[in-house]
Amino acid sequence: MVIQYQIEKQYRQSFFLQFKDNNWEILIPLLLKKPFFIFSFNREINMYQTIMSAQKEFFNSDKPLTTFLFKSKVKQQTLEEYIIKKTRNNVDRKQSSCIFNYQIVVEYQMKKLHISVLCLRFEQLIYSIVIDSEDPLINQTNIKLNQSLQHCRNILNAQLMQINKVLGLYLQDTFSPLLRDLRISLFELYYKQLQSQKLQLVKMKKLLLKCSKIFETPNNKIKIDCGEEIQFATIKSSLIIFIFEIFKQIQINQHVYIFINQKKTTTMFIYGLKQLPDTVQFKRCLQTLIDQTNCTAQYFSFEFQKSPSSHFHFENNDIFQQLL
Incomplete structure (x- = not known):
C-alpha cells in the first residue's frame, strides 16, 4: 500500500507540473x-x-x-x-x-x-x-511619416471646406439634388477623417440647424425644437456623423420633427422618421454617444451619454490613402 501510494503521488505531481507548464505556455505570450x-x-x-x-x-x-x-x-x-x-x-x-x-x-x-x-x-x-x-531611427521615421500625413490631412480639410462653401452658395440660388448629395458626401469625408476624439461643449440647437440646412430640400422639411440654453459635452465629429446618418433616412415629401429635452440627461426625440439607419457608422455612433435608445410607433428617442467613450474612431488612414 505504501508503494502504491508513492506511485500515485508521483503521478499527481507529474500531472500538476505538466498542467502548470501548459498554462504558462498559454499565458506568457498573452501577457x-x-x-x-x-x-x-x-x-x-x-x-x-x-x-x-x-x-x-x-x-x-x-x-x-x-x-x-x-x-x-x-x-x-x-x-x-x-x-x-x-x-x-x-x-x-x-x-x-x-x-x-x-x-x-x-x-x-x-x-x-x-x-x-x-x-x-x-x-x-x-x-x-x-x-x-x-531602433530610435525607426521611431523617428514613423513620427515624420505621421507629421507628413497630418500636413496632407490639413490641406485636404481646407480644400473640402472651400468646396463646400462654394457648393453652399450655389445651392442657395439653384437647388440641385446631385450637388446637394455631393456636398453631404464631402462633409462626411471631412468629419470621418478627423482624429480628435476629445470632448467638446456642443450647442445643440446651433448644430442641428446647420445640419438641417444641408439636408433640407424643397420637398422635405426638418423642424427643430430645442432651447438655446441646451448644451452638453460630447465627441463633436461623431455626433455630426450620427445626425447625418439620421437625416439621410428622410425621404421625399417627408416632414421630420426633432425635439431635444434636457433634464437629468440630454435626450433627442425624432418624429416622422420611418426607420433608423442600418449602417456600420450609425451603429458605431450609437455605441459611442448613446446610453439608451427607445423605438415606438410615434417616435425614436436617444439618450446621450454624459461621458462618451472615446475608443470610437473611423479608419482615418484607410480613408486618406483611398483618396491618394
Missing part, C-alpha cells in the same frame, strides 16, 4: 506583447534550445534565437559571449533563483535595440531575452 525568447543551454548537444518564443516577424531567420545571440553586439562582444560571462560571474555568488537581470543596448543588423536579459535558476539555468524597444 508579454513584445518579441521574446525563453531558452536554455543543453550541455549534452552543446546547443541553445528554445523553450518558448514570440517573435512577431521581428527576426527574418530560420533559427532566430541563435542568429540573434551570435549576430547581436554588446560593445565589442556578441550577446552570446555577454550572457556566458555574466552567468559565470554570478552563478556561484548568488543563491537566489534570479542569477542576473540586466537592461542593455545591443546592435543588431545596423540597428540599436533596448533589450532585457534575464537568467533564472530552476532545475537548470533558464534564460529570457525581451526586445523592449526598436
Whole structure:
C-alpha cells in the first residue's frame, strides 16, 4: 500500500507540473506583447534550445534565437559571449533563483535595440531575452511619416471646406439634388477623417440647424425644437456623423420633427422618421454617444451619454490613402 501510494503521488505531481507548464505556455505570450525568447543551454548537444518564443516577424531567420545571440553586439562582444560571462560571474555568488537581470543596448543588423536579459535558476539555468524597444531611427521615421500625413490631412480639410462653401452658395440660388448629395458626401469625408476624439461643449440647437440646412430640400422639411440654453459635452465629429446618418433616412415629401429635452440627461426625440439607419457608422455612433435608445410607433428617442467613450474612431488612414 505504501508503494502504491508513492506511485500515485508521483503521478499527481507529474500531472500538476505538466498542467502548470501548459498554462504558462498559454499565458506568457498573452501577457508579454513584445518579441521574446525563453531558452536554455543543453550541455549534452552543446546547443541553445528554445523553450518558448514570440517573435512577431521581428527576426527574418530560420533559427532566430541563435542568429540573434551570435549576430547581436554588446560593445565589442556578441550577446552570446555577454550572457556566458555574466552567468559565470554570478552563478556561484548568488543563491537566489534570479542569477542576473540586466537592461542593455545591443546592435543588431545596423540597428540599436533596448533589450532585457534575464537568467533564472530552476532545475537548470533558464534564460529570457525581451526586445523592449526598436531602433530610435525607426521611431523617428514613423513620427515624420505621421507629421507628413497630418500636413496632407490639413490641406485636404481646407480644400473640402472651400468646396463646400462654394457648393453652399450655389445651392442657395439653384437647388440641385446631385450637388446637394455631393456636398453631404464631402462633409462626411471631412468629419470621418478627423482624429480628435476629445470632448467638446456642443450647442445643440446651433448644430442641428446647420445640419438641417444641408439636408433640407424643397420637398422635405426638418423642424427643430430645442432651447438655446441646451448644451452638453460630447465627441463633436461623431455626433455630426450620427445626425447625418439620421437625416439621410428622410425621404421625399417627408416632414421630420426633432425635439431635444434636457433634464437629468440630454435626450433627442425624432418624429416622422420611418426607420433608423442600418449602417456600420450609425451603429458605431450609437455605441459611442448613446446610453439608451427607445423605438415606438410615434417616435425614436436617444439618450446621450454624459461621458462618451472615446475608443470610437473611423479608419482615418484607410480613408486618406483611398483618396491618394
